[in-house]
Amino acid sequence: MLKVVYADSEAVSAADRGLAYGDGLFETIRMCGHQAVLRRHHLNRLVADAGRLGIDVEYAELENQLTLAARRLQPGEASGSWVLKMILTRGSGGRGYRPPPSSAPTLIVSASPLPAIPGPEGVVARFASFPLTVNPRLAGIKTLNRLEQVMASREFTGEEWELIMADPSGLPVEGTRTNLMVHTDDAWITPAADAVAVAGVMRQYAMECLQAAGETIVERSLPARIDLLPGLRGLYLLNSVFGIVSVRLLDSVSLPVEGTLATICDPLKTLE
Amino acid sequence: MLKVVYADSEAVSAADRGLAYGDGLFETIRMCGHQAVLRRHHLNRLVADAGRLGIDVEYAELENQLTLAARRLQPGEASGSWVLKMILTRGSGGRGYRPPPSSAPTLIVSASPLPAIPGPEGVVARFASFPLTVNPRLAGIKTLNRLEQVMASREFTGEEWELIMADPSGLPVEGTRTNLMVHTDDAWITPAADAVAVAGVMRQYAMECLQAAGETIVERSLPARIDLLPGLRGLYLLNSVFGIVSVRLLDSVSLPVEGTLATICDPLKTLE
Numbered sequence: 001m002l003k004v005v006y007a008d009s010e011a012v013s014a015a016d017r018g019l020a021y022g023d024g025l026f027e028t029i030r031m032c033g034h035q036a037v038l039r040r041h042h043l044n045r046l047v048a049d050a051g052r053l054g055i056d057v058e059y060a061e062l063e064n065q066l067t068l069a070a071r072r073l074q075p076g077e078a079s080g081s082w083v084l085k086m087i088l089t090r091g092s093g094g095r096g097y098r099p100p101p102s103s104a105p106t107l108i109v110s111a112s113p114l115p116a117i118p119g120p121e122g123v124v125a126r127f128a129s130f131p132l133t134v135n136p137r138l139a140g141i142k143t144l145n146r147l148e149q150v151m152a153s154r155e156f157t158g159e160e161w162e163l164i165m166a167d168p169s170g171l172p173v174e175g176t177r178t179n180l181m182v183h184t185d186d187a188w189i190t191p192a193a194d195a196v197a198v199a200g201v202m203r204q205y206a207m208e209c210l211q212a213a214g215e216t217i218v219e220r221s222l223p224a225r226i227d228l229l230p231g232l233r234g235l236y237l238l239n240s241v242f243g244i245v246s247v248r249l250l251d252s253v254s255l256p257v258e259g260t261l262a263t264i265c266d267p268l269k270t271l272e
Numbered sequence: 273m274l275k276v277v278y279a280d281s282e283a284v285s286a287a288d289r290g291l292a293y294g295d296g297l298f299e300t301i302r303m304c305g306h307q308a309v310l311r312r313h314h315l316n317r318l319v320a321d322a323g324r325l326g327i328d329v330e331y332a333e334l335e336n337q338l339t340l341a342a343r344r345l346q347p348g349e350a351s352g353s354w355v356l357k358m359i360l361t362r363g364s365g366g367r368g369y370r371p372p373p374s375s376a377p378t379l380i381v382s383a384s385p386l387p388a389i390p391g392p393e394g395v396v397a398r399f400a401s402f403p404l405t406v407n408p409r410l411a412g413i414k415t416l417n418r419l420e421q422v423m424a425s426r427e428f429t430g431e432e433w434e435l436i437m438a439d440p441s442g443l444p445v446e447g448t449r450t451n452l453m454v455h456t457d458d459a460w461i462t463p464a465a466d467a468v469a470v471a472g473v474m475r476q477y478a479m480e481c482l483q484a485a486g487e488t489i490v491e492r493s494l495p496a497r498i499d500l501l502p503g504l505r506g507l508y509l510l511n512s513v514f515g516i517v518s519v520r521l522l523d524s525v526s527l528p529v530e531g532t533l534a535t536i537c538d539p540l541k542t543l544e
Binding site for chain 2: 005007010011012013014015016017018019020021022023026053054087089090095096097098099108110115130131132133134135136137138143144145146147148149150151152153154156168176177
């Protein structure tokens with residue numbers, strides 16, 4: 001059984017393993033009124049990744065709580081945009097790091113306004129100096145262990161919309177809050193799901209759209225100099241709240257901005 | 273200013289960044305009555321590592337809170353042993369991962385009984401299959417991002433006292449809750465502070481004791497087969513609550529148990 005906490009009116013047990021060890025996951029969901037954009041993608045990922053961590057939770061239970069939370073937290077207008085965050089932790093108990101044989105997971109829900117969405121002209125990005133390491137057994141999981149992203153985010157100067165993190169060898173992995181998708185004359189290239197820290201649902205949805213459109217997708221690592229990729233048509237940042245964002249300037253180098261991906265893939269269509 | 277939360281009677285804001293991102297640190301301190309074993313080591317590390325994360329806190333403030341917590345939480349007997357845990361988070365606020373320019377850190381204190389301390393005959397250890405990755409910029413810091421240790425701890429079968437974690441290439445790094453120290457005919461060997469996930473205060477104190485005793489210490493990586501190290505005299509697990517623990521069986525292979533380190537180094541002496 002899930003213990004549900006509404007962050008606007010309730011607090012969390014100081015013994016919760018989410019706080020003690022980051023023993024949990026989260027989803028940040030774009031909402032239109034009481035409808036969740038990419039609802040099934042978010043819930044599928046949350047259930048699958050909870051399974052990888054051994055946190056016992058069911059799709060139907062989470063879907064039910066999402067519906068209840070959407071109704072309760074939805075701000076004023078019936079179709080207005082906002083953001084719903086769901087944190088799922090293993091709950092309390094256990095001996096130190098060792099989890100209890102079974103526990104009641106905690107679900108913490110909160111609402112926040114939709115942030116400003118960048119326009120089609122594209123954004124400025126830069127590489128963070130703080131490196132990103134990926135444990136192969138935790139790759140792709142949006143866990144609560146996000147101190148690397150926090151530390152990289154301290155490098156924001158106000159001039160960039162996103163900071164891109166590289167692995168210790170200098171290869172780009174992902175943005176602090178976005179996945180990378182590169183379009184070249186030959187293919188769409190994105191780092192593999194087992195090589196990224198967070199495999200976002202927008203990344204997943206974009207790959208499904210590209211596949212349905214008959215495009216060629218290659219999951220492989222990106223070179224340190226994305227701007228020098230032969231036949232580069234565009235670099236996209238993917239995030240389920242912000243959608244598809246083109247990069248027009250990367251480390252002060254201009255990149256082509258084509259906007260193709262947004263015409264192939266519109267997450268707001270998942271509401272239909 | 274520190275916001276102090278007593279875990280036995282108070283809850284934590286659901287917006288705390290310690291919960292959201294593991295944006296914080298912790299110390300687990302062995303207590304004798306109201307006295308903290310390795311008090312200065314714990315406080316020094318906490319202040320230094322908070323500085324590395326950009327969490328603004330002062331030694332005197334933490335020492336004061338430790339004194340207050342020791343008085344308030346100390347169980348029955350005046351000189352009885354127990355464990356005091358201090359979690360220090362960056363507090364609330366910020367835009368997503370990006371921390372606020374300044375924040376009031378949260379200090380969460382809790383007490384627990386002293387666990388059973390292994391005897392000089394040594395313990396059984398085994399390698400965990402779950403790998404440990406170390407971000408070079410977070411190396412050594414006892415942050416709240418401890419999901420790797422949690423996942424490794426799920427492999428405990430009840431037969432081992434500790435599980436040792438290796439990096440993705442298979443080299444031993446540390447135990448789930450202990451640092452490694454190997455004694456050979458030539459030297460004392462321990463992985464370097466910039467190569468471990470947590471650089472424990474017991475590791476630090478043991479190195480100080482060995483240095484004071486004129487022993488040779490080498491900070492370098494350990495081989496996958498510690499049992500095959502030439503001139504092996506013993507493998508020790510170091511933890512500030514458990515102290516110095518000899519390994520007598522590692523992955524079913526017997527290791528020599530000498531007990532020398534405990535004669536050179538007694539953390540309870542730091543109470544004098």
